[in-house]
Amino acid sequence: MTTVFVSAGQIPIRWSTAMAKRRNLRAAPSTGRRQTRAENPTQENKFDEVHASDRRLLLIFFAFFVVIPAVSVCLYRFKFAPEADRSDPIEHGQKQGGRFKVDMNYQEILEENSEVSLNASRRNYAYPVLAYVTPWNSKGYDVAKKYTKKFTHISPVWYDLKSQGSGLVLDGRHNADTGWMSELRQNGDALVIPRIVLEAVPQELLKSKKLRSKAIDIIVTECMEMEFDGIVLESWSRWAAYGILHDPDMRNKALQFVKQLGDTLHSVSSAENNNRPLQLVYVIGPPVSEKPQMHDFGPQDLQRLSGAVDGFSLMTYDFSSPQNPGPNAPLKWIKFALQQLLGPPENAQNLAPKIYLGLNFYGNDFSISGGSSGGAIIGRDYLALLEKHRPKLQWEENSAEHFFLYVDDDGKRRAVFYPTLSSISARLEEALAWGTGVSIWEIGQGLDRFYDLL
Template sequence: MAKKRDRRVAPSSTGKGRVESSTQQDQPGHSASSDRRLILIFVVFFIVSPAISVLVYRIKYASPTKRTESYVFQRGLVKADVDYQEILAENSKVSENTSRQHYTYPILAYITPWNSRGYELAKRFNSKFTHISPVWYDLKSQGTGLILEGKHNADIGWILELRKSGNAWLLPRVVLEAFPAEFLTRKKQRNKAINLIVTECKEMGYDGIVLESWSRWAAYGILHDPSMRNLALQFIEQLGHALHSVSSARNDKQQLQLVYVIGPPHSEKLQKHDFGPEDLQSLSDAVDGFSLMTYDFSGPQNPGPSAPLKWIRSTLQLLLGTAGNSARSPAHKIFLGINFYGNDFVLAGGLGGGAITGRDYLSLLEKHKPVLQWEKNSAEHLFFYSDGNDIKHAVFYPSLLSISVRLEEARSWGCGISIWEIGQGLDYFFDLL
């Protein structure tokens, strides 16, 4: 993060340049004026600048002191040399004060119907989150029209309980599965989609939606066409403004929100189909947040860490550029993706394996009693084991340290975070938030 520290001190060096240029304009004989300027320079560089530096230091580093008070830090559990017995013994123990926040930026928590544990955790740790997104809806083509599927997933009782337990905004996810070539080129279909979404929010009392469409549009290959790409951006903008024109059922002073899901670039250089910094800027007025999927870096065909720290940094660098954490940066609208799931990859006897939940992970620890390793480059924990057929596996699963490191990375950029998904994690992860 040295480069970002350099960016933070840039204003001071610019200020120094302005002071130096003003002294060069002094004329001979104006000794009193020169003396005053020398005194001013002394004050600026030896009194004001150190004072500002102390203030910046306190702003940046005062909060870590507060964070170390979280229950997992108190118990000394956030560390590299963790062992399996400690995880088995401690993972279910959390602070009695489940409403206390240790992370002050926005936190979006995803919940999936196929992992019902997330529903209970959303109620239990509601105060930790600013946004909760149950994965409920799909917007699909039906003949020449559209249909919004998934209302049967919406649990009214759970919504009412959620409202009572905290103030997190409820934004169900909608996946746009309509055929993009037809959808984007037909104004009536775009208007119909917006009407379906806005109407559902009104009827169900939602605070907005999380929309996922970019990855599907990229898969169909339409984003390589400049005109289609422009239509795609126009639709997102139109939807955002339509939602903003409606007040939330809970608070008539709050507009309905739009969070848009974006994937990380597929290479170090942005491709035509990638969502880039220009897209981020163009949609910043219409979109309230961007859920960045910085996970799934590895897969069964290329086993490895889920979200290497260097990859996360390079992704943020590509999206935010040199603006970084400046006032004009859209970083505050980024929800940096953090995975609460892991992967169990097959390393020998044929590639394979896949995602595991916290329950799966604990079972593997109990059965194989492995030695956990901290991999510095990726900032992730992993372990190896051999199954009953003597086939070697590598298991990558989040740890308190790996999550803590990513929270600090997001904080350094001024980003929020999004968690996929809370039902797949371990209970004591929430003490970090």
């Protein structure tokens, strides 16, 4: 660990470069509005030896703003040695010295976001780009049509596969918009692969060969009838929440199911995509500790499924929560996740292109005056806060994120972490360095200028 001194008042803060702080694992899965993010496995046990120091940091975080608000400009300033510079793969946006500015102000964000993009049809990023679209955010459908050529995969969040009596039922076709899909295909060649959340009771599904085959048959049939190009499957976080991944036999059955699904999809051709095999993208959470846990999806799992899975959507976001305010997705944490998952460089070369590094196009607005209020905000909320409070944006080196502070109408101090061109660019550079794809949760929430970077 490194001892860092905040300049105003020189308050010592013990901070681990591992940045270990996360939520407790849920006892059972929920069906909340933002399912992908809500079900992300815990980071609680990432580095056990620093839990005490993290709690001290959080207490200092609160006291610091209540007692000495004037020194807030110095919060989250950490003195890490700069890393070797890489060439910037992005050629657009507000830059300073060849890089995106970190000393930006709120006026620049408001002005740039209102600019019309001149680069809706050219891809800057060479690896796969998966974009999630949700039924509760209609703007995402419009963004997908406008920037179709920016994406290689578009995943509408439409389906849940559930237990029903002794059988299974696929819920969500009422969300499917075939007219919108047709427009996407006229605009570009992005694959349409809707997300399916596997909500079926895992103890019943995985133990029954008949039910496993039935689930696969339901999924493949839906793809054929609705003319999809494949699916995104989310199940690992739910299996972890049920606790079944601690049982070696059940864990093995879980991996077998995913492999069988991928192999079956690959055996079927997509009439809408030049008769190419249907694809499977599988959602995984980031590793939660230096020493892999049974419920982690790790390097061996990646190797085992690599032949049956076309991409792995890695949920590298939601690092912080209202109970533990802070950055959305610290860059050093992202690097750790990639290192843990991809292992040695020789593995990275072969498997990295199948990792779709998660990018959050949303932010968080946390209370820092005590309590645990706050949560996700989207682009329009962020712009409204900038217009109302005209805050000073601050760049936090360790996480490579901008944040700002303000006082709400109830007199409570709050901290807002929201992506900027600088932070998105830094994550794209990291993905490019590894040779990974990216997955965006969720388009239509972020500022318009973000799409210029892709």
